[in-house]
Amino acid sequence: MNRFCLALTKFLTVQTIQKGVVVTLSYTLRENDAQGVIIQETTQENPLVFLFGAGQLLPEFEHNIAGKSQGDEYAFGILAENAYGLYDPEGLVDLPIEIFMEDGRLAEDLLVPGRTLRLQDDAGHVHSAIVKGRGLDTVQVDFNHPLAGKNLYFTGQILSVRQATPDELAHGHVHGPGGVHH
């Protein structure tokens, strides 16, 4: 190619994933490895759309897709301690059943195993807990994150990467499809 032709050649920049871009991607999350059971997955109609570097995703997840661009596929694992933490046996507690009395009646419908409850502590902080089971006068709940203690394995594809708008950067989230509408 001579100098003249080079001058006419259009240079196309490929937007790579870095702080301040909006990423749309598909993912399948499995436990442990490629053969693990599926925990979550996106659908074609509902891919994950997020502002990269805004602290919305696991830092280790962002670290693994940084530098990729549209069309790239990925597969990587994240150890439990770098994801939602190790399982803390002390997070499994028996609460007195009186807590769940409302107007003198037990809130039976809340105490179904697997149900997520929002519980407020003495300091006014709200915590999520999952109902595990019931004793005679206690309810066992688990304050651990549902994915605590699990090694995660992600596979998926980068569907698009674009520069975030100034508004999106100021708000710290995505506007439009897959994001906040306001």
Ligand SMILES: [Zn+2]
């Ligand atoms: Zn906004």
